[in-house]
Amino acid sequence: MKISPTMRGWKTLAHTPLYLLAAILLSACATTSADVPSIDPMGKQLAAAIKDLDTYYVPGTIQTRDVSQAALKQVSVNEAALQDWYVHSEQACYDKFFVNSCLTDIKLYRREYRMKLQRIEIEAKALQRKLHIDELDEDLKRRQAQKP
Numbered sequence: 001m002k003i004s005p006t007m008r009g010w011k012t013l014a015h016t017p018l019y020l021l022a023a024i025l026l027s028a029c030a031t032t033s034a035d036v037p038s039i040d041p042m043g044k045q046l047a048a049a050i051k052d053l054d055t056y057y058v059p060g061t062i063q064t065r066d067v068s069q070a071a072l073k074q075v076s077v078n079e080a081a082l083q084d085w086y087v088h089s090e091q092a093c094y095d096k097f098f099v100n101s102c103l104t105d106i107k108l109y110r111r112e113y114r115m116k117l118q119r120i121e122i123e124a125k126a127l128q129r130k131l132h133i134d135e136l137d138e139d140l141k142r143r144q145a146q147k148p
Contacts, residue, residue, distance in 0.1 A: 040089060042084075047109075049081070050116055051116075053117070053120065057124075059123065062120075062123050063127070065127075065131055067124075068123075068124035068128050071120050071121075071123075072124045075124070078117055079117055082113055082114065082117070089106045093106065
C-alpha cells in the first residue's frame with residue numbers, strides 16, 4: 001500500500017506525544033480567553049477609572065457630606081459604565097471559540113470592579129447615615145431645650 005502525503009501527516013500526528021498536543025491546545029486556550037478584557041479599549045478605560053477612584057477614595061477618606069455625595073455620583077456613573085462594558089463584552093464572547101472561558105473571565109473582572117465600587121458606596125452611605133442621625137440628635141436636643 002502506498003502512503004499519500006496527506007496520510008503521512010496523520011501518521012506523524014498519531015505518533016506525536018499526547019502531552020505536546022495538550023500543551024499546544026492549552027497555549028491556544030490561554031491566549032484567546034485571557035485577552036478578552038484587554039482587547040476592548042472600553043474595558044481598559046473602565047479599569048483605569050475604577051482604579052483611580054479606588055486610590056482616590058482610600059478607606060477613611062470620605063469625611064464630609066459633599067465628598068460622600070461626589071463619591072456616590074462617581075460610583076453610579078462607573079456602575080453604569082461597568083454594566084455597559086459587561087453587556088458589550090458578553091456579546092463579544094459569543095464570537096470567540098472558547099465562549100464559556102471568555103464569559104467566566106468577564107464575570108470575574110466585573111466582580112472585582114464591582115467590589116471596589118461597593119466599598120466606596122458603602123463608606124459614603126455610612127457617613128451620610130451617621131450625619132443624618134447626628135442632625136436628628138441635634139434637632140431633638142434643641143426641641144427638648146426649648147420645652148420648659
